[in-house]
Amino acid sequence: MFKNRHTNISLLVVILFGCVLFYIGTDGFKAFTEETARVNKLVDEQPEFPDVTLEDSKGRTYSLSEFEDKYLFITFLYTSCNTVCPQLEYNMAQVYDLLPQKYIGEDIVFLSISFDPERDDPSTLERYRKAFKSDGETWRMARIKDQNELDSLLEKFGVIVIPDGRGNFTHNSAFYLVDKNRRLIDVMDFTEIEAAAVKVTSILEKEVGVK
């Protein structure tokens, strides 16, 4: 079967080619999906949170300077979603509860941003906020009314939102952590609640230690 030398050589070449192809195609066997590749890239690049105007569930509008000198723990959602978003927010609430109370509101603010500004007006967000027992201060729910601003944020943070034409969206979900310099420093798996809480706590502890 393996008598022909040339054929053996070409088989070897083909196998080497395959290894190189898979190595490059998956960033060294690290990213088999676009989502993993996206997260790895974001954490590398640390994009800056662009200038946007938020309108929260209390109807207040403000820019990001509202949260000066605070970390931001962010999720992206739309309230009409009945699949992954409630789970995402429920998990976010658990992270909120797991963090040491002293940091909340002082060093870190939780922020849920809607990418469906048309339907998610302040009163809708207010209802959603109550459902998840967020206090509206240290955990705020907000929309970005200006579509251009919203799009620029989604693009920078690699949030892909595809409308399915029936009022729902398919979108990728994660916990996003933005530091005091408005840089995205981590994207965490939203199903790993404890890991996220531990990570955020250790980052905050380090930060307070510097103070």
Place this chain on the structure above:
Amino acid sequence: MMTQFIYGLLFYIFLMLPPVANLVESIMITHMHMQMPMLVISGFLMAGIFLKRFPRFFEKWNSNGIPGITLFMIVIICWTIPRTMDEALTLQAIEAWKFISLPFLAGFPLRDSWKKLTKAGKNLIIIIFTVKYFGMGALYIWSEDQLCNNYLVIDQLTLGWGFITTAICLVIYLVYAFTVDPTKYE
């Protein structure tokens, strides 16, 4: 041979037309189970004339068909990774790579290699694909996550079942190949 080459080439050009490419790529299952196999087929059709013109080259470097079929499998497996499908949609270079690799690195070697394989070799390849398709089907159906950012989750489920159905067809073929002896009916 020449007519086959021309048909293959026309088919290839047809698949490259932007409206055609956009249409089949807009749905996940047609992207993977229609466009990709058709690209392989176009390469398969175009290959004939080259095999005829350079028989010594293929005889020398692919005498038993194993390197060729391995290359074919590598390219096909590469294109069933969720990420490559996504990137074909977002990155031009990957899209170009798809249109080059599938006809010329999968279709070409398949044509030269398949007839050189023994019956056991052929069945082995089909068994590998059956296992792989069941595996990929399970991955796309039962994955908790959205695997491709550019497609809806419902598309992902459809694709998963497409894989399973294909795998079932392969199993039927294998059962036939191992149980029915065609010479009895001749």
